[in-house]
Amino acid sequence: MNKPWKVILAFTGIFLAGVLVGGLVTLRVGRHFAQRLPMAEGYGPQLLGRLVTQLDLTPEQQAKIKPIVDQAAEELRELRRTTQHSSAAVLVRLQGDISAQLTPAQKTKFDELAAQQRERFKRFMDERGRRLRDRPPPPGDRPPPPR
Numbered sequence: 001m002n003k004p005w006k007v008i009l010a011f012t013g014i015f016l017a018g019v020l021v022g023g024l025v026t027l028r029v030g031r032h033f034a035q036r037l038p039m040a041e042g043y044g045p046q047l048l049g050r051l052v053t054q055l056d057l058t059p060e061q062q063a064k065i066k067p068i069v070d071q072a073a074e075e076l077r078e079l080r081r082t083t084q085h086s087s088a089a090v091l092v093r094l095q096g097d098i099s100a101q102l103t104p105a106q107k108t109k110f111d112e113l114a115a116q117q118r119e120r121f122k123r124f125m126d127e128r129g130r131r132l133r134d135r136p137p138p139p140g141d142r143p144p145p146p147r
């Protein structure tokens with residue numbers, strides 16, 4: 001081992017290959033998770049699909065269980081809407097309280113920053129809505145395969 005630079009170079013190459021592969025795997029897995037339906041929208045169909053598959057439910061059982069799952073999913077959606085509304089009210093109050101402590105110049109800049117944040121959020125929600133509209137229905141919404 002009279003040439004340690006070769007060992008260092010080899011370890012550096014292995015490290016960089018690991019970083020590259022790890023980054024690619026992270027992007028692939030991250031994209032998969034980013035494209036999934038949000039829990040509130042996908043919960044009912046996903047749960048029903050799992051129950052049908054894992055419990056081998058008969059069509060009669062599916063017909064009885066589907067309204068139960070749909071009701072729970074709707075309750076979760078409503079809870080989420082209520083929580084989002086309450087969160088928005090807290091944020092509006094927060095911005096007002098902060099704004100009251102600022103100088104006129106700071107207030108102008110703060111208002112600009114808040115407007116930029118609202119615009120970013122609006123673009124995010126528009127993109128999310130577009131992705132949800134363009135995606136195929138979840139497996140639970142498709143009829144089960146014939147027996």
